[in-house]
Amino acid sequence: MSPDRAATGEMKFQHIADVLRMDIVEGKYGVGQRIPTQQDLAKQFGVSRATVQKALAELQDGGWIESRQGSGATVLPRQNGHTRTVTTGRSPMVVLGPYIQAAFESPHVTLDLFTLTAESMDTHVRTQAVRIHTGEIQPQSISMRLLLPSLDIQLAVPRAKDDPDDLRPLERLRGISRRSIDSLRYALTELQLLQLVPAVSVEIKTVAFTPSMKLYLLNGQEALFGLYRVVERPVELEGSMTDIYDVLGMGATLFRHVKDDDPKSRDSVFVDEAQRWFDSLWERLAE
Numbered sequence: 343m344s345p346d347r348a349a350t351g352e353m354k355f356q357h358i359a360d361v362l363r364m365d366i367v368e369g370k371y372g373v374g375q376r377i378p379t380q381q382d383l384a385k386q387f388g389v390s391r392a393t394v395q396k397a398l399a400e401l402q403d404g405g406w407i408e409s410r411q412g413s414g415a416t417v418l419p420r421q422n423g424h425t426r427t428v429t430t431g432r433s434p435m436v437v438l439g440p441y442i443q444a445a446f447e448s449p450h451v452t453l454d455l456f457t458l459t460a461e462s463m464d465t466h467v468r469t470q471a472v473r474i475h476t477g478e479i480q481p482q483s484i485s486m487r488l489l490l491p492s493l494d495i496q497l498a499v500p501r502a503k504d505d506p507d508d509l510r511p512l513e514r515l516r517g518i519s520r521r522s523i524d525s526l527r528y529a530l531t532e533l534q535l536l537q538l539v540p541a542v543s544v545e546i547k548t549v550a551f552t553p554s555m556k557l558y559l560l561n562g563q564e565a566l567f568g569l570y571r572v573v574e575r576p577v578e579l580e581g582s583m584t585d586i587y588d589v590l591g592m593g594a595t596l597f598r599h600v601k602d603d604d605p606k607s608r609d610s611v612f613v614d615e616a617q618r619w620f621d622s623l624w625e626r627l628a629e
Contacts, residue, residue: 355396358387360465362397363439366406366417376414377407406437438558438566438596439466445560446470449482454559454620456489458570458589459515460522463488464529471529474538483541484530489620489628492548493519499552499572500588510579511586547628557616558596565616568596 362377371377378386383394398415401407409415442463445451455463467486473479491497493516500515502508527544534542558566570589577586599612 355389355393355400357461358383358389358394358397359400360462362401363406363437371417373417376416379414438462439469441558441560441564441566441598442466442470443473446473446481446484447479448561449480450561451481451484452559452561453484453486454489454617454624455486455557456553456620456623457556457558458491458553459519460488460490460526461518464522464526467526468529471533474533475536481539483543484533484539485541485543486530486545487620487624488523488526488544488546489623490519490523490546490548491553492550492629495550497552499570500577500586503574503585503587508584510584511577511588514577514579547624549623549627549629556596557620559613559617559620562601562617563613564598564600565613566596566598567612567616 362371365371365377377383380391380394380398383397384391387394398407398409402409402415405418407415408418443466445453457463470479474481497512497515500511502511523546527546530542530544533539553570555567555569560566572587573590574585575588576583577588578584599609599616601610601613604610605614
């Protein structure tokens with residue numbers, strides 16, 4: 343996967359980790375195979391080795407790779423085919439990529455998404471678009487409803503740590519969001535223009551509040567839910583590094599709920615209630 347997938351100036355460790363996850367899902371790096379060295383990754387992405395180390399630490403914490411001193415990092419076995427689950431106690435924590443991949447293998451793809459930006463979803467959807475272009479999968483319809491925070495309001499995050507009135511972190515977020523929306527919309531509508539998918543619908547609305555969580559509803563059958571945790575991190579703003587408060591996006595823990603044959607089971611109720619919650623925002627508050 344090419345580093346060109348990142349927006350210019352936004353090549354941070356979260357994106358590097360996401361690119362490497364996608365490469366593993368797509369089979370570029372097989373089980374037991376070494377991924378590139380820290381030095382090679384730093385050169386590939388144009389970042390410091392410290393940034394690469396953060397990305398690799400995130401992958402190791404998520405159960406994607408195993409790092410050993412002197413032998414580099416190798417890919418760990420994937421669990422349950424398309425699924426990678428890390429279990430802590432009784433809570434299943436999952437990463438998004440394999441479930442988006444599985445959702446696109448359905449003949450009729452339905453995605454209802456609520457998130458801070460479309461950045462990570464853009465990466466995942468474009469990966470599935472490549473699979474459609476190559477004929478690996480052939481969905482007959484794709485319907486996406488994307489719900490985002492309004493770009494016209496002052497969000498709680500991101501903001502500069504030492505100067506809450508500094509608008510540069512918010513402008514940076516707005517730029518990421520606009521680029522991701524444009525890229526995502528193009529990737530999907532192009533599939534219909536090229537007659538690769540007979541029916542494609544992409545609807546995007548906004549709501550006037552800061553999301554405290556992300557929600558992905560896939561094919562009406564499963565829900566991936568994650569809370570945004572506020573973190574402090576440095577970002578480059580107009581050529582200088584600035585500490586900001588931001589939310590953990592691509593590295594956020596997701597919890598998965600899947601409907602079953604019992605409409606009263608905990609997972610079935612969660613998916614149904616999450617769908618009703620999304621629909622209520624979409625129909626009553628979103629613009």
